[in-house]
Structures are given as structure tokens and as C-alpha cells.
Amino acid sequence: MNNLITLVAGLMFGTGLLLSGMANPAKVQNFLDLFGTWDPSLAFVMGGAISITMPGYWLVTQRAKPFFNDVFHMPKSTDFDSRLISGATIFGVGWGLGGFCPGPAVTALPLAATGTIIFVIMMLIGMAVAKYFGLWCHRRAWDLAGKTSKM
Amino acid sequence: MQTEFTPLLSLLGGGLIGASAVLLMATNGRISGISGILSRILPPNGASQGVSPSLIFVIGLLISVPVWMLINGQAPVQTVSKNLPLLGVAGVLVGFGSVLGSGCTSGHGVCGISRLSGRSMVATITFMTTAFIVVLLLRHVIGA
Numbered sequence: 058m059n060n061l062i063t064l065v066a067g068l069m070f071g072t073g074l075l076l077s078g079m080a081n082p083a084k085v086q087n088f089l090d091l092f093g094t095w096d097p098s099l100a101f102v103m104g105g106a107i108s109i110t111m112p113g114y115w116l117v118t119q120r121a122k123p124f125f126n127d128v129f130h131m132p133k134s135t136d137f138d139s140r141l142i143s144g145a146t147i148f149g150v151g152w153g154l155g156g157f158c159p160g161p162a163v164t165a166l167p168l169a170a171t172g173t174i175i176f177v178i179m180m181l182i183g184m185a186v187a188k189y190f191g192l193w194c195h196r197r198a199w200d201l202a203g204k205t206s207k208m
Numbered sequence: 209m210q211t212e213f214t215p216l217l218s219l220l221g222g223g224l225i226g227a228s229a230v231l232l233m234a235t236n237g238r239i240s241g242i243s244g245i246l247s248r249i250l251p252p253n254g255a256s257q258g259v260s261p262s263l264i265f266v267i268g269l270l271i272s273v274p275v276w277m278l279i280n281g282q283a284p285v286q287t288v289s290k291n292l293p294l295l296g297v298a299g300v301l302v303g304f305g306s307v308l309g310s311g312c313t314s315g316h317g318v319c320g321i322s323r324l325s326g327r328s329m330v331a332t333i334t335f336m337t338t339a340f341i342v343v344l345l346l347r348h349v350i351g352a
Binding site for chain 2: 060062063065067068070071072073075079081082083087089090092097098100101102106108110113114117118120122123124125126129131134135136140141142143144145146147150153155157159162164165166168170175176177178179180183186188190
């Protein structure tokens, strides 16, 4: 049952992207083109989404736990670290250059534009590299902590 | 190239995205941040989860176009750049940056802001500002 609902959730998300034109990089980049062919649509997409998710999240998390899981997997960090800022900056550069971000790119894959396929392949590589990089940073911090405690 | 401002369709599409996020939280207790969902099924330790809710959500994304075409009889409008090296570079940056920064437009922009997360607000402002500047340079300075 959970699998069916999760599939439907993914389908809803993708359909929302298609309906709003967010899977069209031209429309996204036009939102980002404040001094050119500006298309405000993306702001309305975000506004439309947040207007549902904000009250929805509040309502749903009143429950003790999700329907098909033991806990609500909420992010725990609250500090503004260099990884957040540099990651967001790097992401912003890529997003501006390509007009694609993860959701729209994956959703657009079946349309099989060569550019989309290239973007997604490179995006998955970038993600895997970042994962390994994150693990390496953790391990390095752990090793450094271990070395100082031996002294 | 101009695209049409579509306020109603944008609100509707956004609402659908929002509803999807609420559904995923209600059922699985997960943020529908696509960068997080994708990175979870990638190496290292991606395959160890088997057929996870994350994988199924991604399959849902992937069937959106086929379902759309079944209902509408035609493909959604799309203009993708033919500059493949540019898109390749964009892809790496988006992939690396979203995982390093713990989120993207859906994770931080929609879900994080909806949770009133200060981190997400800062991240969203950061990537929005950066993207605005990049497009300004790309379209109006370099003239690409």
C-alpha cells in the first residue's frame, strides 16, 4: 500500500512540474532573467507549493509517527555552516547555467533530449562525488579527533 | 526566447507539488527533496536498501511524462539547450552542490521553507541570488 501511495506521490510531483512548465529549462531561466525575458511563473509555482506544504506539514506532524514509518525523518542541523553556503552557491551556478535542477531533470528524462540525458548523468556523478567527499570529511575529522585524544 | 507567464497553471502545478510533499511526509516521514531522494539511492550504500520508497518515488517522477502524453496526446513543451558541454558542467555543479548543501529547490525551497527552517531560507536565498547573477552574466554580459 505504501509503495502505491509513494508511486502516486512521485507521479503528482512530476505532473506538477510538467503542468507548471518547470521541466522546461527555458521557462526556469526566464524567471532567472530579471533584466531580460522575465517570466515570473516560477515564483507562483513555489508560492503554490509552499501554501500547501506549510499547513500540510504542520498538520501531518501532529501525529506521533508517519503512517508507514517509525519516525519523521526531519533534518536536525540548525547551524549555517560552510557546506550549506558553498553547496547552495555551487548548486545555484549549475542551476543558472542549465536551467535544470534534480526534479525537473529526472522528470524530463523520458522526453529524451540529449541535453537532459547528459545533464542527468553528470548530475548523478556529481552527487556521488559529493557523497564520497562528505564521507571523507567525516573520516578525516574522526581521525584528527582520534589523534588528539591519544596525545 | 520568451515564455508565457502562466500564473494559474503555475499555482496549480505548485499546489500539486506541495500536495505530493505532504503525502510523502504523511506516509514515509520524508522530505521530498529530490536531491536527497536521488543521493540516497546512489553509491556508496545506495543499493543496500533494495526497492526503497526513494526509488519508488523516483519511478513515479519518471512515469509522469508517459502518463501526461497518454492524457494529453502530445508531449509537454520544452526547449533544451544543445550546448552539451555546458549542460554537462551544469549537471555536475547541480549534483555536487545539492548534496554538499543538503538540498535543492524542492528540498530547501519548498520543504525547508515550509518547515520554517532558517538553514533552508539561507540556502534558498543563496542559490537564487547566485542563479540570478549567473543568468545575468550568461545572457547579458557574455551574450550566450
